Amino acid sequence: MEPVLSRHFNDSQYRDVDTYMADGGYRVLKSTLKQRAPEEIIQTVKDAGLRGLGGAGFPTGMKWSFVPSVEERPGNRYLVCNADESEPGTFKDRALLTWDPHLIIESMVISGFAMSMNIGFIYLRGEFTEITPIIEKAIAQAYEKGFLGNNILGSKFSFELYLHRGAGAYICGEETALLESLEGKRGYPRLKPPFPATHGLWRSPTNVNNVETLCLVPFILDRGVKWFRSIGNDKAKGPKLYCLSGRVKRPGVYELPMGINLKELIFEHGGGIPNDKALKAVIPGGSSCPVLTAAECDISMDFDSLAAAGSMFGTAAVIIMDETVSMVEALYVITRFYAHESCGQCTPCREGVKWMQDILRRLLKGRGRREDIDLLITMCDQIERRTICALGDAAALPVRSFVSKFRHEFEKGIQ
Amino acid sequence: MNPEISVKIDDKEIKTAPGVNLIDLAKEHGIEIPHYCYHPALAVAGNCRICFVEVEGMPHPQIACNTPVRDGMVVRTKSELAVEARKWTLEFLLANHPLDCPVCDKAGECDLQNYAFKYGRSHTDFVEKKRTPATVRLSDKLMLEKDRCIVCLRCVQFLRDVDGKEELYVHQRGNSAEIATAPGKDLESDYQLNTADICPVGALSPTNFRFAERVWNLEKRESICPLCPRGCNTKIDIKDNVVQRVVPRFNKEVNSYWMCDEGRSYFSKYHTNRRRIEGFWHRGEPIDAASFFVSVARRLQQEAATDILVLVSNWLCNEDIQAIADFVDGSLSAATISGPPFKEGGDHLLRRWDFGPNARGLRDIFKGRFHEPNKLKQSFKLALSFGVTPSKDLNIDELIYLGAYMEPFIANTLYVAPGVAHGEIHGSYTNFAGVVQSFDTFLEAPVQAHTCEEFIGKLLPLLEHR
Ligand SMILES: Cc1cc2nc3c(=O)[nH]c(=O)nc-3n(C[C@H](O)[C@H](O)[C@H](O)COP(=O)(O)O)c2cc1C
Ligand code: SF4
Ligand code: SF4
Ligand code: FES
Numbered sequence: 001m002e003p004v005l006s007r008h009f010n011d012s013q014y015r016d017v018d019t020y021m022a023d024g025g026y027r028v029l030k031s032t033l034k035q036r037a038p039e040e041i042i043q044t045v046k047d048a049g050l051r052g053l054g055g056a057g058f059p060t061g062m063k064w065s066f067v068p069s070v071e072e073r074p075g076n077r078y079l080v081c082n083a084d085e086s087e088p089g090t091f092k093d094r095a096l097l098t099w100d101p102h103l104i105i106e107s108m109v110i111s112g113f114a115m116s117m118n119i120g121f122i123y124l125r126g127e128f129t130e131i132t133p134i135i136e137k138a139i140a141q142a143y144e145k146g147f148l149g150n151n152i153l154g155s156k157f158s159f160e161l162y163l164h165r166g167a168g169a170y171i172c173g174e175e176t177a178l179l180e181s182l183e184g185k186r187g188y189p190r191l192k193p194p195f196p197a198t199h200g201l202w203r204s205p206t207n208v209n210n211v212e213t214l215c216l217v218p219f220i221l222d223r224g225v226k227w228f229r230s231i232g233n234d235k236a237k238g239p240k241l242y243c244l245s246g247r248v249k250r251p252g253v254y255e256l257p258m259g260i261n262l263k264e265l266i267f268e269h270g271g272g273i274p275n276d277k278a279l280k281a282v283i284p285g286g287s288s289c290p291v292l293t294a295a296e297c298d299i300s301m302d303f304d305s306l307a308a309a310g311s312m313f314g315t316a317a318v319i320i321m322d323e324t325v326s327m328v329e330a331l332y333v334i335t336r337f338y339a340h341e342s343c344g345q346c347t348p349c350r351e352g353v354k355w356m357q358d359i360l361r362r363l364l365k366g367r368g369r370r371e372d373i374d375l376l377i378t379m380c381d382q383i384e385r386r387t388i389c390a391l392g393d394a395a396a397l398p399v400r401s402f403v404s405k406f407r408h409e410f411e412k413g414i415q
Numbered sequence: 416m417n418p419e420i421s422v423k424i425d426d427k428e429i430k431t432a433p434g435v436n437l438i439d440l441a442k443e444h445g446i447e448i449p450h451y452c453y454h455p456a457l458a459v460a461g462n463c464r465i466c467f468v469e470v471e472g473m474p475h476p477q478i479a480c481n482t483p484v485r486d487g488m489v490v491r492t493k494s495e496l497a498v499e500a501r502k503w504t505l506e507f508l509l510a511n512h513p514l515d516c517p518v519c520d521k522a523g524e525c526d527l528q529n530y531a532f533k534y535g536r537s538h539t540d541f542v543e544k545k546r547t548p549a550t551v552r553l554s555d556k557l558m559l560e561k562d563r564c565i566v567c568l569r570c571v572q573f574l575r576d577v578d579g580k581e582e583l584y585v586h587q588r589g590n591s592a593e594i595a596t597a598p599g600k601d602l603e604s605d606y607q608l609n610t611a612d613i614c615p616v617g618a619l620s621p622t623n624f625r626f627a628e629r630v631w632n633l634e635k636r637e638s639i640c641p642l643c644p645r646g647c648n649t650k651i652d653i654k655d656n657v658v659q660r661v662v663p664r665f666n667k668e669v670n671s672y673w674m675c676d677e678g679r680s681y682f683s684k685y686h687t688n689r690r691r692i693e694g695f696w697h698r699g700e701p702i703d704a705a706s707f708f709v710s711v712a713r714r715l716q717q718e719a720a721t722d723i724l725v726l727v728s729n730w731l732c733n734e735d736i737q738a739i740a741d742f743v744d745g746s747l748s749a750a751t752i753s754g755p756p757f758k759e760g761g762d763h764l765l766r767r768w769d770f771g772p773n774a775r776g777l778r779d780i781f782k783g784r785f786h787e788p789n790k791l792k793q794s795f796k797l798a799l800s801f802g803v804t805p806s807k808d809l810n811i812d813e814l815i816y817l818g819a820y821m822e823p824f825i826a827n828t829l830y831v832a833p834g835v836a837h838g839e840i841h842g843s844y845t846n847f848a849g850v851v852q853s854f855d856t857f858l859e860a861p862v863q864a865h866t867c868e869e870f871i872g873k874l875l876p877l878l879e880h881r
Binding site: 169171186191339340341342343344345346347348349350351352353354355358359362369371375382385386387388 | 459460461462463464465467474475476481499500503504506507508510511540541542543544565566568584585587588589590591592
């Protein structure tokens with residue numbers, strides 16, 4: 001597949017606005033501001049069938065159409081680019097942020113125009129310290145060239161863009177916790193409804209999208225819905241960044257069509273498992289997604305197919321485990337992460353996830369009790385869908401899948 | 416939209432308006448839905464997850480505190496799904512709880528204890544090491560037992576949203592989350608003890624009640640706070656004729672769910688340990704009651720009424736003030752009437768600056784006859800004071816005083832009679848906004864103490880004999 005999102009990866013010259021422009025950058029912004037109406041852009045994004053790539057896969061065009069019109073809700077309206085990428089196994093947005101900052105800016109101005117937003121924020125994961133100056137410089141250059149600010153390129157559209165660095169909390173990637181954090185408050189996810197479209201940042205109309213989701217928008221507008229839908233298989237369309245990590249020969253970010261076969265992704269593109277070990281299990285979409293056994297890996301990588309298989313596409317962050325990996329240890333590490341990152345609001349998540357961590361630790365140390373395994377499953381029942389945000393689910397889903405599919409390994413930890 | 420919709424909660428068909436919060440509706444109809452974080456005067460936080468109910472059509476339990484009712488909604492508070500979800504919320508809450516009810520002041524009125532008994536499991540699956548964070552002092556008034564805290568955030572919300580002071584916040588994250596003040600800072604709020612009232616568990620405790628009493632040993636009464644003319648409605652806990660604790664009682668119009676910290680310490684600061692006037696006195700010498708009234712009557716008759724100043728306290732109830740007004744009208748109609756000065760204004764929440772509960776009732780009853788003390792320029796031969804310590808600016812030769820507490824001036828006062836204190840009488844106060852609130856007796860007065868009505872009752876027949 002011809003590189004789209006990844007065309008500038010590993011070449012730092014495209015961080016500079018002139019090089020980016022020489023390669024056709026900001027051309028789509030110019031033509032969009034001149035030739036397209038906001039509703040038309042939203043319709044195009046809908047027609048393309050673009051789905052959010054921050055994990056939940058919500059149809060992007062539909063989400064945009066929930067934002068009330070300027071006539072209904074004048075005043076400040078916000079577009080937020082979610083660049084808090086912290087889900088273990090996920091490092092695709094980081095590549096876009098590192099190598100193509102102007103693509104992100106161009107995408108945000110276009111998307112902001114489509115929803116008549118006047119202010120944009122890039123919410124950057126706190127630990128991405130090396131990316132901060134890259135984005136800062138790109139924003140400054142975009143202002144200099146008139147791609148940001150008042151009356152962009154002589155149009156009536158004005159858009160201010162700010163970079164906001166997080167302070168190192170995974171939970172601030174959850175869109176409403178992100179908004180609280182942007183408001184200067186503790187990153188607690190909000191109760192929904194109301195949703196950000198109507199009551200977002202400072203209770204104003206707001207849309208939050210993932211970096212990769214936004215970056216696809218200029219390409220859809222430029223090359224057309226037909227082009228976008230020509231990539232992929234019968235289940236899902238468009239280009240997609242996949243992250244390969246774990247026991248794989250060539251870990252990294254790969255741009256391939258939506259719906260690629262998981263086995264093909266691991267063995268052809270990733271080069272297979274090092275040291276001729278056998279594949280044992282794969283987490284297909286980031287650490288919160290239920291694990292697949294090796295036998296379940298002959299599957300199309302898309303939202304619907306993975307959901308049908310009882311897992312999730314998530315962020316397409318494929319974590320590969322070979323026969324030598326202890327599933328108890330792997331699950332312990334994942335659960336420890338969610339216990340550490342729980343914001344601590346909801347009783348089941350605050351108390352339950354740490355408790356699961358403690359049980360897993362005992363199982364890992366061979367100090368498990370016979371009742372522990374069923375207790376873990378019961379706790380998943382009582383955490384899943386019992387909380388304000390999806391972190392509770394994110395913590396419970398891996399536990400349920402690991403314990404059910406690899407129960408024999410957990411039983412070995414019983415005293 | 417149809418103003419009347421039907422909702423079914425358990426077996427009850429209820430007609431209501433759309434959008435009403437399910438938890439409020441249930442309560443209104445006598446159906447208990449347990450709750451910790453939800454408080455009717457605070458924004459919905461939705462974090463504790465104890466208020467789970469089953470809503471037909473929803474596969475997962477829903478929190479009642481964040482469920483606006485819809486027409487045709489069918490809610491089950493006792494279905495297996497709801498019961499099991501609540502049980503597990505309690506299991507999670509109790510996992511790290513110290514279970515130290517025997518030494519916890521909240522025991523007996525603790526919702527963790529109550530709900531655990533009513534809705535919880537009878538055993539636990541938790542065998543891990545408990546979290547044991549330390550107990551900390553938040554201010555001179557308040558302690559926080561972090562291991563009992565369920566992080567419901569009521570305290571944080573109250574200070575931030577009701578009092579407007581961001582003095583408490585959540586420190587750390589996840590299982591380590593704890594309530595804290597800014598490093599090195601004490602709570603400064605004048606309303607901080609409200610957080611101890613609304614803390615659903617024993618995490619926050621007022622230092623003045625810590626380890627003092629077991630709540631079930633206290634006699635429970637209701638009253639009105641006398642400290643300022645707001646007149647916050649209160650609940651009073653008593654043991655051995657001593658007020659042990661004062662907490663606010665809900666009154667939508669007057670004080671909502673709150674009261675100020677100062678009002679709670681009214682008894683300990685201004686009453687309990689003060690020496691009372693127990694008998695009758697004549698210039699520092701004891702005198703018997705009969706001689707007292709005869710002498711006072713004689714003295715009052717000796718002076719021309721125009722030379723007499725009647726001082727009436729704003730601490731008296733309307734009924735006493737009325738009795739004084741009637742007495743003056745009948746027997747001393749030419750006397751001048753005054754009382755303590757009035758201090759205007761108040762703080763941002765409840766507290767009014769005037770000291771005492773009934774400045775408004777006092778002025779409402781006497782109307783134009785009441786002279787503001789700062790405008791009184793003439794001198795008087797005799798003052799008859801019902802509870803007012805005469806200020807130095809007043810020009811009076813002699814004083815007859817009916818009052819509750821010993822004061823230095825009493826040693827030189829012509830005649831002194833023992834009066835009753837707040838708590839020892841029943842009656843009503845008119846608050847600063849004109850709300851008349853009645854209250855009952857809850858303390859026993861000293862044997863010889865007289866209310867103004869009683870005092871006048873004994874004096875009147877002697878005066879009529881003139
Ligand atoms: C615990 C948690 C963490 C999340 N972290 C991220 C994140 O780091 N980046 C992201 O784009 N979305 C994250 N999300 C998803 C966002 O809430 C939101 O759905 C997303 O940003 C929407 O963008 P999209 O529609 O373009 O996918 C997270 C969700 C949860 C529940
Ligand atoms: S589910 Fe966990 S992370 Fe999400 S709001 Fe509740 S406590 Fe916080
Ligand atoms: S101290 Fe009490 S009121 Fe405050 S969060 Fe803890 S349990 Fe809730
Ligand atoms: S009372 Fe409903 S979640 Fe706390």
